[in-house]
Amino acid sequence: MSAVPFTHADTTLLSDGLNQVVADGATPGGFLVSGTASGDRTTVAAGVISPETHNEAPDDRTVYDIASLTKVVATWPLIGRALHAGFLDLDTPVRDFLPAVDGPAPSVEPTVRQLLAHTSGLRASTRLDHYVDRTELLHELILREPLETVPGPHKYINRGFILLGLALAHVHQRPLDELAADMWDEFHMNATTYGPITPNPWVAPTEARPGADRLWGSVHDENAATMGGVAGHAGAFASAGNLAAYAEALLSAAPTSPLGNWLTASMKPQAEIEPGLSRGLGWILAAGGTVSYHHGFTGTSLYLAPATGRYIVLATNAVHNGAARTRLAPLRESILKTITTT
Numbered sequence: 001m002s003a004v005p006f007t008h009a010d011t012t013l014l015s016d017g018l019n020q021v022v023a024d025g026a027t028p029g030g031f032l033v034s035g036t037a038s039g040d041r042t043t044v045a046a047g048v049i050s051p052e053t054h055n056e057a058p059d060d061r062t063v064y065d066i067a068s069l070t071k072v073v074a075t076w077p078l079i080g081r082a083l084h085a086g087f088l089d090l091d092t093p094v095r096d097f098l099p100a101v102d103g104p105a106p107s108v109e110p111t112v113r114q115l116l117a118h119t120s121g122l123r124a125s126t127r128l129d130h131y132v133d134r135t136e137l138l139h140e141l142i143l144r145e146p147l148e149t150v151p152g153p154h155k156y157i158n159r160g161f162i163l164l165g166l167a168l169a170h171v172h173q174r175p176l177d178e179l180a181a182d183m184w185d186e187f188h189m190n191a192t193t194y195g196p197i198t199p200n201p202w203v204a205p206t207e208a209r210p211g212a213d214r215l216w217g218s219v220h221d222e223n224a225a226t227m228g229g230v231a232g233h234a235g236a237f238a239s240a241g242n243l244a245a246y247a248e249a250l251l252s253a254a255p256t257s258p259l260g261n262w263l264t265a266s267m268k269p270q271a272e273i274e275p276g277l278s279r280g281l282g283w284i285l286a287a288g289g290t291v292s293y294h295h296g297f298t299g300t301s302l303y304l305a306p307a308t309g310r311y312i313v314l315a316t317n318a319v320h321n322g323a324a325r326t327r328l329a330p331l332r333e334s335i336l337k338t339i340t341t342t
Contacts, residue, residue, distance in 0.1 A: 002038070002309070003036035003037045003038050003040070003251075003308065003309025003310060004036070004308040004309060004310060004342055005036060005040060005310075006034045006036075006042060006310065006338070010034065010338050010341075011034055011042045011044070013334060013338060014032055014034055014044065014312070014334065014335065014338060015032075015044040015046075017330065017331040017334045017335070018030055018032050018044055018046045018314075018331060019044075019046045020330070020331070021316075021318075021327065021328060021330070021331045022046040022047035024327065025321055025327075026318055026321065026324070026327035026328055026331075027047065027299055027316040027317060027318035027320065027321055027324070027327075027328070028047050028048050028049065028050050028051060028317065028320050028321060029045070029046055029047025029048045029049055029050075029057060029058050029204075029316070029317075030045075030046055030047060030058065030299070030314065030315060030316035030317075030318075031043065031044070031045050031046075031058045031059065031060060031062060031240040031313075031315045031316075032044050032045075032240070032312065032313065032314050032315070033060065033240050033241070033243070033244040033311075033312065033313040034310070034311075034312050034338075035244050035247065035248065035310070035311055035312075035313075036248075036251075036309050036310055036311070037248055037251035037252040037309035037310075037311075038252070038309065039248060041244060043060060043240075045057045045058050045059060049062055049201070049202070049204050049317075050204060050205050050317070050320060052205065052214065053199070053201060053203075053205050053214075053216060054201035054202065056201075058204065058240075058315070060239060060240050060241030060244070061191060061202060061239050061241055062202050062203075062204055062239055062240070062315070063191055063197065063202060063203045063204065063237050063238065063239050064204045064237065064238065064239070064240075064298065064299075064300055064315045064316070064317055065195070065204070065206050065215075065219060065220050065236075065237055065296075065298045065300075065317070066236050066237065066238050066243075066296045066298065066300045066315075067220060067221060067234050067296030067297040067298040067300060068158075068221075068233060068234055068294065068295065068296045068297055069236070069238070069243075069294055069295070069296040069300050069301075069302055070161075070224075070231070070232070070233060070234045070235055070236040070296075071161050071232070071233055071234075071282055071294060072282050072283060072294045072302065073192070073236060073238065073243070073246060073302070074165075074176070074180045074183075074194075074232070074236050075161050075164050075165055075168070075232040075233070075282075076116070076266070076281070076282040076283075077183060077259070077262070078168050078176075078179055078180065078183060079112070079116065079164060079168065079282075080258065080259065080262030080266075081183070081258070082168060082171060082172070083112075083262070084258040084261075084262070087171040087172065088112055088167065088171060089112065090111065090112050090113040090116075090281075091111050091112070091113055092111060092112065093108060093109050093110065093111055094108075094110060094111065094112055094115055094163050094164070094167055095108040095109075095143060097112070097167040097170060097171050098139045098143075098163070098166060098167055098170055099137065099139065099140075099170060101139070101140050101143050101144070103144075104144065105140075105143040105144050106143075106144070106145065106146045106147055107120075107121075107122055107123075107142060107143045107144070107145050107146070107147055108143050109151070110122060110151055110160070112164070112167075113270070113281065114151050114160070115157075115160030115161065115163060115164050116160070116164070116266075116270075116281040116282050117154070117270035117271055117279050117280070117281060117282075118154055118155060118156050118157050118160060118271070118279055119151055119152055119153065119154055119155075119270060119271045119279070120147075120151055120157060120159075120160050121147040121148060121149040121150055121151040121152070121155075122142070122145070122147065122148065122157050122159045122160055122163075123142075123145050123146075123147075123148045123157070123159060124148060124155055124156070124157050124159075126158045126159060126162075126223045126233075127223070128162075128223045128226045128227065129222065129223075129226055132226065138162070138166065138227070139163060139166045139167075142159055142162065142163060143163075152271070153271065154271035154272065154273050154279050158223065158233040158234070159233075161231075161232040161233035162223070162227075162231055162232050162233050163232070164232045165230075165231055165232020165233070166232070168232070175230065176194075176230050176231075176232065177193075177194040177230045180194065180236070181193065181194075184242075187242075187245060187246055187249050188245055189238065189242040189245055189246060190242070191237075191238060191239040191241070191242045192236065192237065192238040192239070192242045192246075193236070193237055193238075194229055194230045194235050194236055194237070195217060195218060195219045195229045195235060195236075195237050196217050196218045196219065196229050197217045197237055198217055199216040199217040200217075203216060203217050203237070204315075204316075204317035204320070205217075205317065205320060206220040206298055206317050206319045206320055207220060207319045207320065208320075214320075217237075219234065219235045220234075220297070220298050220319060221233070221234035221235065221297070234296075234297075238315075239315070240313050240315040243300075243302055243313040243315065244311070244313050246302075247302060247304060247311035247313065248311070250263055250304060250306075250311075251304060251306055251309050251310075251311060252309075263292075263304075263306065264306075265281065266280045266281035266282055266283055266292070267280050267283065267285060267289055267292050267306070268280060268281075268289070269285055269289055280292060282294070283304075286336060286340065287305075287340040290305060290306075290307050290340075291303060291304065291305050291336070291339055291340055292304045292306075293336065295325075295332070297319065297324065297325070298316075298317060298318065298319045298324065299314075299315075299316035299317055299318030299319060299324040299328055300314060300315055300316065301313070301314040301332055301335065302314075303335055303336065303339045305339050305340070308342055310339055311339070312335050312338070312339050314328075314331070314332070314335060316328070
């Protein structure tokens with residue numbers, strides 16, 4: 001099926017929405033790409049990268065801390081590759097892909113599938129800072145924690161993707177950031193990397209926390225920072241142009257290819273989040289499972305509609321101006337409605 005292009009009305013609505021959240025002070029600026037698997041792209045920039053560091057409009061090369069988009073831009077595709085290569089199995093407990101843990105470990109039973117689908121029952125509050133003085137390996141500390149709930153119901157849990165990142169590193173005997181870098185090179189995502197990165201005018205800064213300088217090139221997620229900036233749940237930086245290239249690679253992959261198979265499998269609902277929304281493997285699913293998407297806490301989003309070959313990338317540093325989720329909600333709702341409508 002050929003890709004369904006966005007209409008002028010679609011792109012005007014998206015442009016107006018981005019400009020409105022900037023005017024409302026939700027973010028200093030942002031960049032949005034609406035595109036198709038065939039490489040057609042319509043872009044819009046609004047506001048500035050930061051009034052403190054570069055009072056110019058962002059473009060498709062501006063690098064953003066993508067926060068939890070790391071889950072679907074780094075960890076999720078690497079899991080798919082590891083499954084295809086036989087390094088992992090979806091329905092095997094993740095403990096089998098990590099260094100052995102002796103003694104009681106209540107959280108060893110959740111499977112790779114449950115970690116991807118946020119149905120593992122692991123502790124939801126991440127707070128790895130509680131472990132900074134401990135000498136045990138991080139996976140051991142997490143697996144020794146009691147389960148918070150019985151596995152099955154959906155609850156968004158960073159710990160699951162932290163464990164998946166550690167498992168990837170263990171089964172490959174290579175650091176997660178090296179695995180990701182090699183993969184991103186294959187996707188021609190040369191601006192995508194784990195941090196920290198050197199601050200420069202084209203890197204969008206994030207939050208200024210009390211008593212500290214504004215974060216600029218250092219990961220915003222405190223738990224990823226505790227892990228040195230490299231984690232399965234957060235820590236990656238990318239440009240809107242690179243995210244668009246990634247979306248195009250996913251949508252143009254042959255259905256029988258490993259990547260195409262993995263996307264199809266991941267868009268099968270695993271658990272209900274709320275009426276009308278389900279969780280697949282990694283991705284949130286909407287519109288009856290025809291649209292998959294994910295957000296990053298800093299103000300980023302990626303939406304895919306494989307049936308129509310369309311995607312939308314939203315890159316902002318909204319946490320620069322405070323809490324991002326509520327203030328970006330109208331724009332994100334508009335994006336979801338636009339990509340769902342054919």
